[in-house]
Amino acid sequence: MLDTILHILVPIAIFTFIAAFTLFAVYAERKIAGFVQDRLGPMETGKYGSLQTIADILKLLQKELITPSLADKILFRIAPIIIFVAVFTGFAVIPWAKDFIPANTHTGLFFIMAIISIDALGILMAGWGSNNKYSLLGSMRAIAQMVSYEIPVGLSLITVVMLTQTLNLNEIAIGQGILTNGSIKFLGFWEVNEIGGFFAWNIFQAPHLIVTYIIFFIATLAECNRAPFDIPEAESELVGGFHTEYGGIQFAFIFLAEYAMMFLVSMLGVVLFLGGWNTPLPNIGAIRLADWTTGLAWGIFWTLTKSLFIVGVQMWIRWTLPRLRADQLMSLCWKVLTPLAFICMAISAIWRILIIA
Amino acid sequence: MIFKTASHAFRTAIKGLSLTVKHLFGARRSRQELNIKNDNYFDRQEGIVTVQYPAEKMPIPEVARYQLQVDIDDCIVCDLCAKACPVDCIEIEAIKSPEAIGKTSDGSVKRLYPAKFNIDMAKCMYCGLCTVVCPTECIVMTNEYDRSSQKLTDLIYGFSDMTDEQVAQRKAEWTQFQAEKEAAKQK
Numbered sequence: 001m002l003d004t005i006l007h008i009l010v011p012i013a014i015f016t017f018i019a020a021f022t023l024f025a026v027y028a029e030r031k032i033a034g035f036v037q038d039r040l041g042p043m044e045t046g047k048y049g050s051l052q053t054i055a056d057i058l059k060l061l062q063k064e065l066i067t068p069s070l071a072d073k074i075l076f077r078i079a080p081i082i083i084f085v086a087v088f089t090g091f092a093v094i095p096w097a098k099d100f101i102p103a104n105t106h107t108g109l110f111f112i113m114a115i116i117s118i119d120a121l122g123i124l125m126a127g128w129g130s131n132n133k134y135s136l137l138g139s140m141r142a143i144a145q146m147v148s149y150e151i152p153v154g155l156s157l158i159t160v161v162m163l164t165q166t167l168n169l170n171e172i173a174i175g176q177g178i179l180t181n182g183s184i185k186f187l188g189f190w191e192v193n194e195i196g197g198f199f200a201w202n203i204f205q206a207p208h209l210i211v212t213y214i215i216f217f218i219a220t221l222a223e224c225n226r227a228p229f230d231i232p233e234a235e236s237e238l239v240g241g242f243h244t245e246y247g248g249i250q251f252a253f254i255f256l257a258e259y260a261m262m263f264l265v266s267m268l269g270v271v272l273f274l275g276g277w278n279t280p281l282p283n284i285g286a287i288r289l290a291d292w293t294t295g296l297a298w299g300i301f302w303t304l305t306k307s308l309f310i311v312g313v314q315m316w317i318r319w320t321l322p323r324l325r326a327d328q329l330m331s332l333c334w335k336v337l338t339p340l341a342f343i344c345m346a347i348s349a350i351w352r353i354l355i356i357a
Numbered sequence: 358m359i360f361k362t363a364s365h366a367f368r369t370a371i372k373g374l375s376l377t378v379k380h381l382f383g384a385r386r387s388r389q390e391l392n393i394k395n396d397n398y399f400d401r402q403e404g405i406v407t408v409q410y411p412a413e414k415m416p417i418p419e420v421a422r423y424q425l426q427v428d429i430d431d432c433i434v435c436d437l438c439a440k441a442c443p444v445d446c447i448e449i450e451a452i453k454s455p456e457a458i459g460k461t462s463d464g465s466v467k468r469l470y471p472a473k474f475n476i477d478m479a480k481c482m483y484c485g486l487c488t489v490v491c492p493t494e495c496i497v498m499t500n501e502y503d504r505s506s507q508k509l510t511d512l513i514y515g516f517s518d519m520t521d522e523q524v525a526q527r528k529a530e531w532t533q534f535q536a537e538k539e540a541a542k543q544k
Contacts, residue, residue: 034384036377037380038406316374316377316381319377320370320376332366336359336362336363339359
């Protein structure tokens with residue numbers, strides 16, 4: 001009985017978090033966009049425009065749901081649900097703190113890769129179901145992009161898994177801090193089990209993981225369909241891409257999925273490369289900073305801080321770099337990221353044999 | 358080849374990102390210099406440029422051409438402004454007076470009553486020609502520019518200060534004067 005209640009409460013908590021995060025992130029995004037362009041961003045709704053996104057969501061909730069008369073009604077209706085659920089389910093296997101994880105499975109990473117691929121299906125359903133040329137073009141681009149970029153993402157995940165030897169995200173995170181049972185070596189030679197802190201993070205355990213993380217970051221940016229890889233939406237050429245025909249709560253769900261995806265990939269990157277819920281502060285002699293800043297509340301705090309920082313970087317990049325052309329997008333994926341990821345994977349294999357084992 | 362491309366892309370991306378982050382942190386301040394006439398106007402390149410309009414305003418040039426204003430006491434109802442107007446937005450109706458009504462502030466003698474002096478600001482193209490031709494300089498352009506309204510007819514500004522009774526009375530006076538003159542001629 002208690003289990004059943006917990007199984008209901010956890011998704012509700014995660015959904016609440018995603019909704020709150022989206023409201024905050026949209027506001028932050030608009031403010032960052034404003035500041036980068038020497039503007040002020042929203043200023044009129046509430047103090048410094050702080051109620052802007054609440055006003056936006058209230059507007060969206062009140063709107064009528066319009067289905068185009070020639071749309072494929074079933075696909076059109078269920079597409080936003082599939083898009084959102086695919087991303088939402090991904091949160092099930094990501095740890096927030098030590099053993100504080102909705103579902104502690106041994107195939108967590110594989111599960112995430114599998115479930116996020118369904119997002120592409122939802123986008124194709126939305127584009128096809130809308131029966132609109134812009135939507136269809138947008139979703140075709142989205143599919144081409146998401147399927148291509150899944151390869152560098154997958155390869156960079158394998159690069160990490162080769163070193164950690166586990167697909168369980170909870171164990172991957174444990175292996176990057178003072179709570180581990182195995183041995184952690186900073187850059188492969190300096191034992192840092194006692195020191196912990198950022199020295200123990202995966203990207204510093206093996207230096208090629210820095211390159212891998214950059215590949216992972218760029219590729220997941222494309223997976224989220226965010227600028228500079230936002231050609232599926234491309235407001236200036238495709239109206240709104242695959243969500244052109246959506247309005248009201250359906251549009252809100254597509255939007256929610258986009259921001260949830262941003263947070264999900266940031267959190268995944270944090271868990272795999274940046275120490276997960278482990279503290280960045282090392283133990284220095286008698287000053288046990290790492291010991292003091294480890295625990296359930298601290299774990300959640302560090303996960304949130306790191307993930308929000310990465311989300312901030314995503315927004316910063318969005319308002320800096322111009323959108324890539326479709327052919328540039330493909331050549332970046334196939335000619336640069338994929339070969340680099342393969343090289344990193346090879347280095348990982350050699351690292352595993354020569355340095356760790 | 359791939360490393361060269363990748364590192365070049367990386368370097369250029371860093372360049373752009375450092376530029377935007379500079380502006381992001383520069384946004385803590387607002388640009389103070391709003392007056393373009395100041396010498397250092399173009400030196401201030403950092404900070405927010407937004408002018409939050411109703412709360413703060415930019416200084417406007419002295420010779421700026423905005424809303425028209427007529428000082429009806431100085432008007433001699435010569436109709437020159439209406440004739441000069443390229444878009445015919447000024448509508449004047451005059452009533453003749455039997456004797457001089459008075460003098461304007463620059464000494465011109467007024468002989469006509471302005472029964473109607475309407476300017477349709479919705480039609481006005483802000484060329485300022487009417488202010489140039491005015492002999493008594495009673496029609497001027499002010500620095501007032503925010504006069505938007507919900508109704509188009511609100512943009513027709515009436516400057517005549519005569520009531521309907523006064524108009525009727527002046528008309529009657531003139532008709533009577535004409536009649537008297539006619540009668541004097543008959544004798």
